[in-house]
Amino acid sequence: MSNQKPNLLTVEATKGLTVEEATAFFSKHLNPGQLHFLKLLGFHRVIVEKAEGMYYYSRDGRKILDFFGGFGSLSFGHNHPRILEVRKKFMSEKRHEIAMAFISQYAVGVAKNLASISPDGLDIVYICCSGSEAVEAALKLAEKAQGKKKSKIVYAENSFHGKTKGALSVTDSDFYQSSFQLLNNRIRIPFGNAEALENVLKTEPSIGVLILETIQGGAGIVVPPEEYFKKVRSLCDQHNVLWIADEVQCGLGRTGRFFAFEYENVVPDIITLAKSLGGGKCAMGAYIARSPIYLKAYGSPKNAMIHGPATFGAMGEACCTAIESLNILYDENLMENARKQGDYLVSRLEYLRKKHNKIIKEVRGRGLMVGIEFVDFSKTLPFGIKQMISVLDDKLKGSLCGFIGSLLLKDYDVLVAFTEYNRNVIRLEPPLIVTREQIDVLINSLDDLLKRGIVKIVKDYVKYFLSS
Numbered sequence: 001m002s003n004q005k006p007n008l009l010t011v012e013a014t015k016g017l018t019v020e021e022a023t024a025f026f027s028k029h030l031n032p033g034q035l036h037f038l039k040l041l042g043f044h045r046v047i048v049e050k051a052e053g054m055y056y057y058s059r060d061g062r063k064i065l066d067f068f069g070g071f072g073s074l075s076f077g078h079n080h081p082r083i084l085e086v087r088k089k090f091m092s093e094k095r096h097e098i099a100m101a102f103i104s105q106y107a108v109g110v111a112k113n114l115a116s117i118s119p120d121g122l123d124i125v126y127i128c129c130s131g132s133e134a135v136e137a138a139l140k141l142a143e144k145a146q147g148k149k150k151s152k153i154v155y156a157e158n159s160f161h162g163k164t165k166g167a168l169s170v171t172d173s174d175f176y177q178s179s180f181q182l183l184n185n186r187i188r189i190p191f192g193n194a195e196a197l198e199n200v201l202k203t204e205p206s207i208g209v210l211i212l213e214t215i216q217g218g219a220g221i222v223v224p225p226e227e228y229f230k231k232v233r234s235l236c237d238q239h240n241v242l243w244i245a246d247e248v249q250c251g252l253g254r255t256g257r258f259f260a261f262e263y264e265n266v267v268p269d270i271i272t273l274a275k276s277l278g279g280g281k282c283a284m285g286a287y288i289a290r291s292p293i294y295l296k297a298y299g300s301p302k303n304a305m306i307h308g309p310a311t312f313g314a315m316g317e318a319c320c321t322a323i324e325s326l327n328i329l330y331d332e333n334l335m336e337n338a339r340k341q342g343d344y345l346v347s348r349l350e351y352l353r354k355k356h357n358k359i360i361k362e363v364r365g366r367g368l369m370v371g372i373e374f375v376d377f378s379k380t381l382p383f384g385i386k387q388m389i390s391v392l393d394d395k396l397k398g399s400l401c402g403f404i405g406s407l408l409l410k411d412y413d414v415l416v417a418f419t420e421y422n423r424n425v426i427r428l429e430p431p432l433i434v435t436r437e438q439i440d441v442l443i444n445s446l447d448d449l450l451k452r453g454i455v456k457i458v459k460d461y462v463k464y465f466l467s468s
């Protein structure tokens with residue numbers, strides 16, 4: 001190896017890569033297996049030129065309506081002008097990014113704002129770069145505060161908390177957990193079942209930590225029964241257990257309240273956030289904890305740096321982005337919009353469910369965190385159609401979501417998301433700026449597509465797939 005410059009792409013050359021070049025480099029240098037799925041959906045054919053508000057603009061002139069929303073990380077839409085302005089100003093004034101030797105006023109600003117928004121008593125904030133990192137840090141905080149005698153962690157069936165090792169240990173997926181060595185101090189319970197929690201807490205005094213998504217996202221948008229979290233709170237108090245509310249996906253206003261647990265008027269001990277905290281422009285995660293818990297774990301100078309700042313934990317521009325994003329959420333009444341448009345979206349989807357009741361099984365969710373569960377056709381598709389798709393992929397057999405998602409993009413320029421554990425659920429997590437008219441576009445497109453009937457949908461999909 002010499003120090004001679006190799007054949008490096010420039011930024012402009014990268015921006016101009018063709019579909020063929022981008023696909024080839026993705027396959028060779030990023031993730032060949034993932035390309036397989038992108039190709040199944042036809043998503044690899046879109047090169048995005050720019051993104052603004054609710055839309056992606058492709059190089060070949062398409063304007064794609066985004067109901068995917070980066071799995072909840074684009075609450076302010078793409079490139080919100082106020083966020084761009086803050087970032088431009090940060091750069092033009094050459095403000096500092098990394099302030100490990102000094103107090104970063106920007107990190108302080110994020111912490112102060114999140115504490116002001118959170119319920120009383122949740123005053124201490126840890127800033128990081130992702131949801132997984134926030135979950136890791138929250139689990140460690142709880143474990144440290146509880147001590148060795150209460151080191152067991154309870155988590156829920158069908159949970160998703162991230163893919164780093166600690167977070168993965170409480171992510172209920174054989175697929176993601178694969179053959180990795182994980183934490184062994186953990187116990188799994190059914191989600192939304194207070195009795196099961198009570199039973200396990202009664203029999204296992206060494207349980208010290210409980211982690212739950214307030215609304216399960218990866219499971220296919222699962223809202224627990226009413227009063228569940230009230231019982232969770234009371235059981236945790238009774239058994240001296242710290243409750244971590246993972247609000248990485250459902251938090252930050254998506255359900256119509258800043259935190260989804262607010263609907264039950266309860267307060268957890270530690271809350272995790274990420275995704276839209278970065279304003280759709282940068283990587284940001286955080287936990288917010290009750291001060292006594294934090295002080296017990298890391299309060300003394302001796303312990304302060306045990307899980308102290310990571311190198312990129314609170315970069316200046318990212319912090320300014322988060323501060324502006326939190327202000328926008330209130331200034332533009334986005335939580336109110338999430339509630340209002342969420343209600344409208346669910347009511348229109350209910351209308352579709354009744355109209356296409358042989359195809360849509362259920363519509364559920366809260367605010368702008370909505371799932372459409374389709375009927376499972378794995379056992380009922382006509383033989384000819386089954387044969388047709390058997391050449392494609394195991395994942396697509398009987399699951400309409402792939403066909404519907406693929407055709408919604410191809411024929412209607414509408415982008416929707418899929419679900420980790422339930423292949424029959426399409427997830428809708430649009431930016432919180434979505435309008436009634438844009439919801440109508442989604443509904444009319446889906447209605448028009450479903451009118452084709454299952455056999456034609458599958459045939460159209462297969463034709464499209466084979467044309468690539």
Ligand SMILES: Cc1ncc(COP(=O)(O)O)c(C=O)c1O
Nearest residue numbers: 130131132160161162246248249
């Ligand atoms: C509830 C929840 N927790 C944690 C995570 C992990 O976040 P990240 O992908 O930023 O690591 C996710 C990601 O989807 C999530 O939905």
